Amino acid sequence: MLKPVLLVTVALAVAGLAAQGQEQAMDHSGHTMPMIHAAPEASPQAARDVPADRITLTSRVEGPDGGPAVAGGEARIVVTLTDRETGAPVTNRQIYGWMELVRNAQVTAEISCRSRARLLARGNVTAKADVDLNSYKLLMLNADRAVSVVNPHVDFTITNMEKVIPLPAAPFDWRMSGDGSTVFVTLPTLDLAVAIDTLDLTVVRLVDMGGGARPATVTALGGNRAAVELAGTGAVAIIDAGSEASSRPVAVGPAPLIMAADMATGRVFAAAADGHVVAVDTARMAVTADTTLSALSAMLWLPGPGRLAIGSAQDPVLRLFDPVTLAETDSIPLSAPVTALALDPQSGLVLALDRAGSRISVIDAEAGRVIATGPVADTPVEIGFSHAYAYVRGLGGDTFTALELEELRDGKLTPIAIQDAAAPKRPTDDPAAVRARLIAPAGHGALIANPAERVAYDYMEGMNVPMGTVPIYGTAVTGMLAIDRGFRETQPGTYEARAIITSAGPYELVMALDRPDLVVCQPASVDPGAAGDKTNPGPSVTAALTDPAEGGRQQTFTWRLADPASGAPVLGVTDLRILAYSPSGVWQKRTVARETADGIYSATFSFPKGGRYGLAISSVSRRLGPTDAAPSYVTIRPSPDDAFQEESLP
Structure with missing residues (x-):
């Protein structure tokens, strides 16, 4: 490794x-x-x-x-x-x-x-x-109700994790807004979407999607807006970081939905499971055109020709549609059906994946022809772009594929296989694995996550092997996103x-x-200003630890929350989350601390083995992140069965 x-x-x-x-x-x-x-x-x-x-x-x-x-x-x-x-x-x-x-x-x-x-x-x-x-930060979307923030440039000795943004329920999908200011996360079980500010990395809004909405997939729009699939009602709604409620929903048809968006006009396209396709004017939240197709598998907006591209899971063809009338204007024959589409943002070329055949087609939509085809990673499901390369992640094998964009634009396809696993992965039909977004373009390269190994492989353009790995903390990661702080x-x-x-x-x-x-x-x-305009207004925190216990036994820790100005105890905090983690980041557990006395909060953990552990605290309601208060470290005395427990660590 x-x-x-x-x-x-x-x-x-x-x-x-x-x-x-x-x-x-x-x-x-x-x-x-x-x-x-x-x-x-x-x-x-x-x-x-x-x-x-x-x-x-x-x-x-x-x-x-x-x-x-x-x-x-x-x-x-x-x-x-x-x-x-x-x-x-x-x-x-x-x-x-x-x-x-x-x-x-x-x-x-x-x-x-x-x-x-x-x-x-x-x-x-x-x-x-x-x-x-x-600089940039890596955000990890975890199925266990949290977004982890990793600083890949800094080694904190025990962890690269900078903070944890707790979520009130398990997430389904996420997307960054068109202006890069907000990340939206959907929480189906609570009928909510969460808006996270990408500058200070805090939750700035809980958006009510409506009872029974079950918000699912997210598609970015211009500004700080996004379109959200409402799986519970078969509709589409618009959210923005400045509002606590979504727009009026527009009915589409039975879920799951496939969506695409024209950021320039704000028009959203959505296709239902029964093949009903609609164009939605998001200014009026009204359907402006609709049609019906069969076996839709992927949808993509093409800014160059101003057309909506739709792929089929059955027919080897890419169809183009007028965005105003949804009338078909062209069809491009392919060598295989389409399971995913992506757009080269510089040249406007369309990349189409064939999951069953593990192949890719490069399409010049304006010319109406395929200019290159070739093999890619086993069972491909995702495409990402950096400045000079496209990256294809597959569900099988032990490599991802890097494709040089200049060669693709010249009609040449020379796939480069890059290691992204220590051992071959077994292909899976798990919808969560297919839906996961684990390619994070970062500068002149990309990081490709492998949740099973708890690492992301760091690849720089032009290299035939990864430069190294970055820990991603846990096997429940379903998404990875690079928040670029640059221009x-x-x-x-x-x-x-x-x-x-x-x-x-x-x-x-x-x-x-x-x-x-x-x-x-x-x-x-x-200009000089009031200090702390963007600093955390949460309380100061001191941690009083009980005596360490032997590994494997439960141990209770307590914290006192105090007002930073008066020193008075802070009462009634119900979302004080505690993260316990091992030095390697391999083991981690989260729980919510309970108030046991005025301003005193307690949490209990059962540690897997003896050793040194870190404890970090956070509270969304108090805008308190894990890095706002110094982490606490505890030493757990080893027990005789540590050698056996080592093999069973998650």
């Missing part, structure tokens, strides 16, 4: 910083199945070959409402790229950024912009930015990042482009 390690790839991605050459800018001189993070629609040729000396870069740092950025609060960092000769936006670029507090203007001026970018890109502790706009293109030529900036003062905003090689530094400022 590879060691758990994840290397920072920013330095490699901006390797041009190390090249010798003339400085490109002077300081302060103005100076539907996979999860796809696509740039806004733009011509593939738009500003593709614009040289560095023709690009105008402007930036601003502001609050979420467009006013000044305030210390302790959320900030938006907005960058625009323009071709100064044509005025056209420069699109489809990767921007890396850092913010440095200017503590000494003379020292800052003495170091060139390119030199600062080179130092920051290396990620050295001695050259650490005050605000790093390139996203929100409209052609406009790129935005979000951050919480803790200190006020003058800053230097350092930015580097991947192509062309361009480095720019510009001044920014953050």
Whole structure:
């Protein structure tokens, strides 16, 4: 097994910083199945070959409402790229950024912009930015009622887990909103959806879907909205992070439903199990067109030709439909039926999976033809994309498949088999395994989760073997999502990042482009403000532990919750969740602490063996995360049967 390690790839991605050459800018001189993070629609040729000396870069740092950025609060960092000769936006670029507090203007001026970018890109502790706009977090959706947050860049010695977001019930599906600000999780048994803020990673809303709705699959829409399948009523509803109730539902037909969405217009398409297909205007929540088809298996919106693509589980054909009338406009013959569809966000090519044959077809929908076919991972079910590769995860075998996108666009298909299991997996028809989304594109690569082995394999573009693994903590993981804190293109030529900036003062905003090689530094400022605008308002917590007991026996621990200002005990907290975990992360248990006296809460655990364990606490109602209070560590004395229990650890 590879060691758990994840290397920072920013330095490699901006390797041009190390090249010798003339400085490109002077300081302060103005100076539907996979999860796809696509740039806004733009011509593939738009500003593709614009040289560095023709690009105008402007930036601003502001609050979420467009006013000044305030210390302790959320900030938006907005960058625009323009071709100064044509005025056209420069699109489809990767921007890396850092913010440095200017503590000494003379020292800052003495170091060139390119030199600062080179130092920051290396990620050295001695050259650490005050605000790093390139990091990301991994979110793990667990069937045992929690979302785990993992920082893959940091080794906490006992665990990479940064916090746990408890859920009030078992989740079914999740999706990130189109603007990247919110992750929506559906909880069918409670008829709820949960909205999680991707910046501070806390639950910001519980959305009531209506009695008997049983919310299931989620499809992203533009802004902070999403479409949700209501399996209990065979309908579709819209949710957003700012509302505690869903929209009026629109009836479709018997569940399960298949959905797709046009983010530009907000139109949602849904197909019922009986083949009834509808187009829904989400502004009016009204059906604008419908039709009936047979054996639907997958649905995908194609922004290029402006068509809805539908695959069949029986017929080897991909059909295209007009979004307004749902009339069929074209059909593309294939070599096999379709079980899943995905869109290359850069070229607009369609990738179609044949699960039974373990093959993939690459389709040019605008030309109406298949340009390549070939084998992929055994029993393929999921496709994900990074900058330069597509990744195919299968239910069988011990590898996933990497496909170079440039080759696919040229009609060539050369599958690369990459290890993602220590031993071959057995294919399964378990709907949860088929539905799971375990590919998380991250920077110039991706992580592919293997819940059975409790790891995610870390793959960097261009390598034939994984770089290492990241622990994913448990076998109940049904989804993995990379929350990219970096710049996203929100409209052609406009790129935005979000951050919480803790200190006020003058800053230097350092930015580097991947192509062309361009480095720019510009001044920014953050106003003083009320400290803790985005800090946790929950109570301070102290932990009083009982004497350790022998391994395998129950042990009770107590915590006192106190008001941070007055020190008075905090009463009536009913969602104080306790996570106990082993140093390796192999064993973990969760429970809810009960109030046994005023402000005193107790929880009991039975540990599997002797050793050192961690205890972390959280409470959604008090906005208290596991990292807001220092974790507690306890030592359990070993017992004679530890050797036998070692073999039975989950």
